[in-house]
Amino acid sequence: MTAYIWESLQGHPCLGESEAAGQLRAVKCATGQVKPAAGSGLAALFGPGMLSGRARVVLTVEPGQKVEAVEYRKQRMDWKYVRTLTASGRDVYYVMLPDFPDDWLDVTLRVSGQQKADRIWLGW
Numbered sequence: 310m311t312a313y314i315w316e317s318l319q320g321h322p323c324l325g326e327s328e329a330a331g332q333l334r335a336v337k338c339a340t341g342q343v344k345p346a347a348g349s350g351l352a353a354l355f356g357p358g359m360l361s362g363r364a365r366v367v368l369t370v371e372p373g374q375k376v377e378a379v380e381y382r383k384q385r386m387d388w389k390y391v392r393t394l395t396a397s398g399r400d401v402y403y404v405m406l407p408d409f410p411d412d413w414l415d416v417t418l419r420v421s422g423q424q425k426a427d428r429i430w431l432g433w
Contacts, residue, residue: 320396
């Protein structure tokens with residue numbers, strides 16, 4: 310699977326995903342700013358969702374914060390830094406999940422040289 314994230318001319322983040330080279334399966338653009346809940350440094354920019362039978366969520370973190378680890382149901386998840394959004398300065402991360410989520414996603418962030426535990430609910 311391949312994912313592309315870009316910003317529209319209006320500064321809105323967009324996501325394109327494909328299963329195989331050249332076959333784009335989904336394109337979505339946020340219609341406004343996605344901001345973390347009070348006291349949190351992260352927010353779900355896109356998702357959770359599924360493509361090719363795998364679940365994923367695209368996270369964004371506040372400027373100056375970096376993801377160090379991601380866990381779902383106490384298991385480490387694969388994640389990838391994608392890019393920094395120009396309009397907001399937030400970093401974007403793509404996280405693959407073992408199944409469609411209905412639980413907390415625990416994220417370890419690096420903030421001002423210190424680790425900070427944060428979490429986000431990924432259920433309906």
